[in-house]
Amino acid sequence: MIFESSSATSTANRIQVVFKREMPQTTSTSPTLQESISASASTELQNLFDELEGLIGLQEAKKTIYEIYALLKINKERERQNLKTEKQVFHMVFKGNPGTGKTTVARIFGKILREMGILSKGHLTEVERADLVGEFIGHTAQKTRDLVKKAMGGILFIDEAYSLARGGEKDFGKEAVDCLTKALEDSNKDFICIIAGYTDEMDSFLELNPGLPSRFPIHINFADYTVDELLEIANLMAKNKDFELTRGAVEKIRRSIMGIITDPFQMNFSNARYIRNCIEKAIRVQAIRLLRNNEFRREDLMKLKPEDFSL
Template sequence: MADNHKKDEIILQQLEVIRTMTEHNLSRMGSDFWGAPAPAPGSGAPERKAAAPEAKADGGTEKAAEAAADGTDQAVPPPEKLEDLQAELDGYIGLARVKREVKTLVNLVKVHQMRKENGLPETEMSLHMVFSGNPGTGKTTVARIMARIYHSLGILSKGQLVETDRSGLVAGYVGQTAIKTRKVLEKALGGVLFIDEAYALNGGGDNDFGQEAIDTVLKYMEDHRDDLVVIAAGYDGLMDQFIRSNPGLESRFNRFLHFDDYTPQEMLEIFRMQCRKGCYELDEDAAGAVQELIARENTDPVSFGNARGVRNLFERVLVCQADRLARQETVRREELMRLTAEDVRRAGESEREDAQ
């Protein structure tokens, strides 16, 4: 009986070790799922400086972001080096078309500023953009780095990203939508307002207040055109219809960036990147199992969610690894870092069981 009790204690200790290590590894992974892993200390690569805070306009704003966005004394981070930001963008997996468009836009802005410095006539330039593509293709990630790039170029005074959607802008009563929308816009001044699924603001019927939100946003875009950039995002066709439905929108949003779905190979590389960030090592045969699982589950990029689908798959594999290790009496450090083909296979089986 004493032996059984001691064995139970050992198993509980190992479970606690697994739980702690897993939480530690997950916490080390950046919130920017699409980005390149941070350079290792002493590698000689430049470390990423603290970016401007990101504020959620739906009540989930972090304290630091709230302070900065509300105009309190929260320090605004200094502009980052443009070369570092461009290198970070290049380090993102996929997004080839978007990277080219962003570089072209940066060059346009730089020349525009040089003409201004040399006293040459300036053509009015709109930096507001439409991001279109399926879920999980990196739209929010690119919006975040665009805010930092504009801050680096001196176009925006703070460079924060404020993310919202219809629920963050539209109220349920007459006169309240404009107030609610203005609060979000005030938080975004000096940075980028990212409106996800922006087309939901339009076409809600005669009693809908979405148009009031659109009108309020357009007015702020005009009144604060020197220190506010708005990015509207959503599905391809729906975003086209949304922009063309309103002359004010059509005149201000004349830059369109399309985000392609990730290829299976790119999604495998995203999975590998998450392994590197979390100090996990993927067995050689496990990599093939991951690629097969992605191919099987990614029958519809919209429902799978591109990189978000990969993230969900990665988390399921970690759960299966934890279940496997919990059955062992002792667990070495190397085993805590290892992901096997069996872990991947069980992750696929668990998904099919949940779907039944």
């Protein structure tokens, strides 16, 4: 679950600062990366970059797609001037905890890569182990091939891909991995595969088949959101639903987040997903409170108070 910044200008400014640090500039009049893209990108592509920039956090993912865009533009110029270019492989590994935006970014990537001419459709086909693994010999290979075919022209997004490695040598998950490895070699055009999951598990998964690491050259880490970013997401989620968080409600959410992330026994915090669940439950509790107190003014209907959050 990803939410856009409440201020597109402030978000763009933050991102420009990041890329100004990343991209060397020879003079103070050098254009920013965003200005360079605006000068060369189509309106649709620029809109997609604006959507990407509007996402809270996710700096590494943003940086990577800009690198791909720059590489493609420069390679076209190299070809025009009869210089050598290398074949590019864009299969990716997304590593991170739940609720850090992996699926949302993959969906935007597909649209951007379509506008760049890498993909013809740019759609996202999201699958998991149950979609790939069959119940008998030969069934898994057929299911995997069918899904690759369905994803042609776009992105095959395999969530919790490491689960394919569970079950030992006789498990059909290994057959899915072998079939996928072959598909990545055969379908090297108009098809991108993104495998996603927890960082440590994904590192182990890539060791399952010797051919996997070289076929997924792009790795993107999705860091957990900071407390301030999660509070920004909470405010935006409420605003998008025509609610307002009171100062007391925001502080209660902050204390809850701090309690979770500092708890040594708390595993796999779900980031923005946790915030979404908190807001949705608070809306239900608020409804009971308003109905019981017969409070139906507009400002009453909009405000989410600390007592609405059972954190």
